[in-house]
Amino acid sequence: MRYLLVLLYIVAMLLIIPAWTVDDAFITYAYGKNLLAGSGLVFNAGQYVEGYTGILWVLVSWAVLALNINIVIAAKVINVVLLIAGAWFVYKLIPEKKPALYLALLYLMPVQFLHAYAGMETILFQTLIIWAIYNAVNNKNNLHILIALCLVRPEGKLVALVLSLYEWKRGNRLILLLVIMAIEIHVVFRYYYYGTILPHTYDIKSNGIDIYELMVLGGVWLTAFYYLYKDSINERIIYYYLLLIIAPVLVAYHEANLLMNYAARFYIPFLPLIIIIFYALVLKRLYLAWGSYVIVGLLLFITVITGMQLRSNKVWLAEHKHLINNLQKIGETLKGSGPVIAWDIGAVKYYSGSEVIDMVGLTDPGILKAGSVPDYVFSKDPEYFLLPSYSRDNVNYPKYHLPELLSDARIRNFSHVKSYFGSRRHYHILKRIDQ
Numbered sequence: 001m002r003y004l005l006v007l008l009y010i011v012a013m014l015l016i017i018p019a020w021t022v023d024d025a026f027i028t029y030a031y032g033k034n035l036l037a038g039s040g041l042v043f044n045a046g047q048y049v050e051g052y053t054g055i056l057w058v059l060v061s062w063a064v065l066a067l068n069i070n071i072v073i074a075a076k077v078i079n080v081v082l083l084i085a086g087a088w089f090v091y092k093l094i095p096e097k098k099p100a101l102y103l104a105l106l107y108l109m110p111v112q113f114l115h116a117y118a119g120m121e122t123i124l125f126q127t128l129i130i131w132a133i134y135n136a137v138n139n140k141n142n143l144h145i146l147i148a149l150c151l152v153r154p155e156g157k158l159v160a161l162v163l164s165l166y167e168w169k170r171g172n173r174l175i176l177l178l179v180i181m182a183i184e185i186h187v188v189f190r191y192y193y194y195g196t197i198l199p200h201t202y203d204i205k206s207n208g209i210d211i212y213e214l215m216v217l218g219g220v221w222l223t224a225f226y227y228l229y230k231d232s233i234n235e236r237i238i239y240y241y242l243l244l245i246i247a248p249v250l251v252a253y254h255e256a257n258l259l260m261n262y263a264a265r266f267y268i269p270f271l272p273l274i275i276i277i278f279y280a281l282v283l284k285r286l287y288l289a290w291g292s293y294v295i296v297g298l299l300l301f302i303t304v305i306t307g308m309q310l311r312s313n314k315v316w317l318a319e320h321k322h323l324i325n326n327l328q329k330i331g332e333t334l335k336g337s338g339p340v341i342a343w344d345i346g347a348v349k350y351y352s353g354s355e356v357i358d359m360v361g362l363t364d365p366g367i368l369k370a371g372s373v374p375d376y377v378f379s380k381d382p383e384y385f386l387l388p389s390y391s392r393d394n395v396n397y398p399k400y401h402l403p404e405l406l407s408d409a410r411i412r413n414f415s416h417v418k419s420y421f422g423s424r425r426h427y428h429i430l431k432r433i434d435q
Contacts, residue, residue: 025119026346032061051363338383
């Protein structure tokens with residue numbers, strides 16, 4: 001009966017959570033598409049920039065596309081399967097099976113399905129972490145999982161190193177050496193292929209520090225080292241630190257913007273580990289005293305908060321689906337065109353195949369290094385501008401150099417040809433007059 005409850009819960013989440021896709025997911029798909037076409041690991045042919053988060057998800061996209069399967073649907077299916085697998089690992093890692101079932105349900109909170117549907121590598125990273133921990137606890141071969149962690153996200157290398165230290169302590173010293181070797185090979189590949197040691201995404205996303213992220217990740221690392229070296233770290237440090245981070249975690253989950261869910265996206269992968277550690281140090285004691293009501297209450301509490309988040313963003317999610325539909329139509333319209341200057345680049349690039357100049361700079365570092373952004377943009381000899389706007393009647397988007405471009409006299413060589421309207425975000429297309 002309890003397992004039927006879990007199944008019904010999963011089905012309910014699959015039906016309730018909107019099947020959305022974030023535009024950044026299409027950036028990864030575009031890399032996979034170009035790799036399949038023989039252009040290499042690039043966003044635009046001949047431009048070697050590491051604009052994806054992790055090479056493993058690019059390779060997964062490449063494999064799906066090679067099988068001629070719809071990547072948008074396949075990514076959601078893969079992520080949901082991985083999410084359910086992660087819940088199974090959480091269940092198996094907790095000895096007391098009744099609370100383990102409730103905590104597995106807690107792990108399957110709605111925001112998890114939101115990330116699974118988004119199409120990014122977040123859930124893959126999360127599942128690899130909990131899978132690696134399950135293998136370590138059960139003395140199973142972990143090398144392939146640790147190497148996968150090195151490739152799924154930049155911080156996956158740190159996770160792999162922490163778990164490799166655990167293997168070293170158990171006497172499996174070769175695993176640590178092989179993981180270090182895998183990291184070195186990836187770094188050397190990045191340097192010779194892209195000309196940089198650190199991921200280019202750090203140049204874009206390291207402008208500010210998320211205190212929630214630092215607190216949570218710091219707590220995870222502190223706890224991990226506690227379990228590696230119990231004799232040198234006081235358990236009370238971990239106990240009070242976990243109590244300290246619970247409130248910020250809940251606030252971040254509730255307040256996060258669902259566009260990329262940045263406030264939660266970078267530590268969502270550590271959610272299963274946080275659940276297990278918090279149970280071991282806090283909830284287990286309360287459970288032994290008060291029974292399963294404690295865990296059920298916590299499950300309901302988190303579900304209510306996340307449900308409030310989904311309800312408050314219901315209109316936004318519908319708008320984002322409309323936004324992606326518009327970007328797909330635009331991409332199909334611009335298929336085979338000359339260079340396109342755009343601010344939302346993923347779906348447009350994937351569906352058009354044209355050269356797309358990223359004004360945010362994620363796939364085009366020239367934007368970040370240009371002394372004059374307008375000079376750099378117009379030197380690309382663009383055929384189209386895809387201008388985002390919060391206004392249906394004119395361009396209202398004061399971000400990422402757009403005001404500079406609109407004030408440049410050379411923009412007069414482009415005329416408005418079509419607009420695509422959403423409920424809040426619109427797109428105005430300008431085309432070069434001499435075409």
